[in-house]
Amino acid sequence: MWFKNLQIYRLPTPWAIDLAKLDEQLARGEFTRCPSNQPMSRGWVSPRKDGALIYANNRQWLLALAVEQRLLPSSVINETAQERAEQITDQQGYAPGRKQMKEIKERVVEELMPRAFTKKRSSFVWIDPQNGWFIVDAGSPAKAEEVIEHLRHCLDEFPLKPLHTELSPQSAMADWLAGGDAPAGFTVDRDCELKSVAEEKAAVRYVRHPLGDEVGAEIKAHLAAGKLPTRLALTWDERISFVLTEKLEIKRLAFLDILKEAAEKTAERADEQFDADFALMTGELTRFLPQLIAALGGEKVEAEMSSAPAAAGTPPWEA
Incomplete structure (x- = not known):
């Protein structure tokens, strides 16, 4: 279990959520196999493959998000749709218009999706609740955001922030x-x-x-x-x-x-x-x-919002 990339985020120190509560909320987004009519499925799986959604060791937590995708290349869709369009052209005497071609492609996707192969990958997350670290082993921010988006969907509260330093x-x-x-x-x-x-x-x-x-x-x-x-x-x-x-x-x-x-x-x-x-x-x-x-010059702390009272006659939502 060695991370190869770090996408670094910050949590409050300490992050006030206990292990049991986190486990309960993660269960809302547990992984299920990709349905035959859907292009993708994602959810939490056991990092240790022992059934537990959280691996905990010395107050450090590990999560794993699995993503399963159906592989349906656009070239296959376009080729099949073009064959259908040629058949329709022979039948109706003129080529399908843009709207009709869109409908043809949508039907082709619906028909081919259940037969498409699937590919599964996993992204790991290390959480240090005491020191406020949230680290995703991902090669790009987009892959990390995939994890964060699913976690936001599961948790009641998720006060995550990007890391900023005084020096770029x-x-x-x-x-x-x-x-x-x-x-x-x-x-x-x-x-x-x-x-x-x-x-x-x-x-x-x-x-x-x-x-x-x-x-x-x-x-x-x-x-x-x-x-x-x-x-x-x-x-x-x-x-x-x-x-x-x-x-x-x-x-x-x-x-x-x-x-x-x-x-x-x-x-x-x-x-x-x-x-x-x-x-x-x-x-x-x-x-x-x-x-x-x-x-890098230390961590940049966001300035707190001013708590000064609004000027007289100023609506509170415009203060």
């Missing part, structure tokens, strides 16, 4: 590259991408390439020319390697061998290995995330 990742990465050094506790690795803000979006990528000396001079020249970093490979504490993006996403997350070996030493059976992996992963991430945020 892009400006911080530019400072690290321009200065030739990473913040304390981090080292710059060998992957970097810079893009121009101009309309042509010219990009320069360094892949598995040392970023010091001559390459460092090249990167500084690109920064001076107006290009900004969009990805930078880093290692934290010689324990976790990752790629930071300009959107504050963590990609290509890798826990170095020393950590995985430590987990393997404490486990003898498969279930114990799952426990050890999850405990070690969450323990490392609870140390890593605050240090990453500190390197």
Whole structure:
């Protein structure tokens, strides 16, 4: 159980929901197989495949959202619809219009959907209710939003917010590259991408390439020319390697061998290995995330709404 990507969100600290209540509300959106007449089904499944919708270990929670989709390529729909349209043209003496073609395609989808193959995938969520972390192992915000949307559908209240830092990742990465050094506790690795803000979006990528000396001079020249970093490979504490993006996403997350070996030493059976992996992963991430945020200038706290009274004669909804 090792996450590969981090889409990072914040919950109140602590998040005031107990395990039993969360489990009860998750049951509202439990996974069921995709019906024959529907293109997709999604819902919560057991992360440990033991029937429980929440895996809990040392006050850390793990959820899993399963998504099953029917694979019905648009090329198949269009080809079948075109064959139907040609038959109708022969019968009525003229080609179907736009409205009739739309109806033909809808009927084709209805007929083919039950015979379409299905594909199933899962997305995992780590929740740290004490420290307010909500982390989705997803390669894109869209995949994370899929999880969040379903959770909002299930929970009575879900006070989730995106994470914002005082320094944008892009400006911080530019400072690290321009200065030739990473913040304390981090080292710059060998992957970097810079893009121009101009309309042509010219990009320069360094892949598995040392970023010091001559390459460092090249990167500084690109920064001076107006290009900004969009990805930078880093290692934290010689324990976790990752790629930071300009959107504050963590990609290509890798826990170095020393950590995985430590987990393997404490486990003898498969279930114990799952426990050890999850405990070690969450323990490392609870140390890593605050240090990453500190390197980005700290977490930006939203200003509270003013509680000053409205001016006389001003309706409260216009205050």
